[in-house]
Amino acid sequence: MANIKSAKKRILTSEKKAAANKAVKSSVKTAVKKVRSAVEAGDKAVAAQELKNATSTIERAASKGVIHKNNASNKVSRLSTIVSKMD
Numbered sequence: 001m002a003n004i005k006s007a008k009k010r011i012l013t014s015e016k017k018a019a020a021n022k023a024v025k026s027s028v029k030t031a032v033k034k035v036r037s038a039v040e041a042g043d044k045a046v047a048a049q050e051l052k053n054a055t056s057t058i059e060r061a062a063s064k065g066v067i068h069k070n071n072a073s074n075k076v077s078r079l080s081t082i083v084s085k086m087d
Contacts, residue, residue: 021066024060024061024064024066025061025066025067027057027061028054028057028058028061028066028067028075031050031053031054031057031058032054032058032075032079034050034053034054035047035050035051035054035079035082035083036079036082038050039082039083039086042086042087044083044086044087047083047086048083051079051080051083054076054079055076055079055080058072058075058076059072059076
């Protein structure tokens with residue numbers, strides 16, 4: 001355990017930021033799962049809507065710095081590809 005006051009504060013703020021980042025990452029994963037499940041179900045309209053929501057969530061996470069912008073682009077690209085390949 002830290003003895004210095006500033007180190008104690010840093011531990012607390014780090015925990016808060018880690019919890020916030022974890023929540024954002026979780027919402028990204030949930031959005032991706034919704035798109036993939038809509039694609040597996042074969043419902044193109046729902047998949048397109050979920051893709052729009054997922055893209056928004058992913059881009060928001062990238063702008064906050066929770067995930068890297070290239071990682072966000074990669075996720076959006078892969079999801080777009082699977083939705084566009086639907087019959």
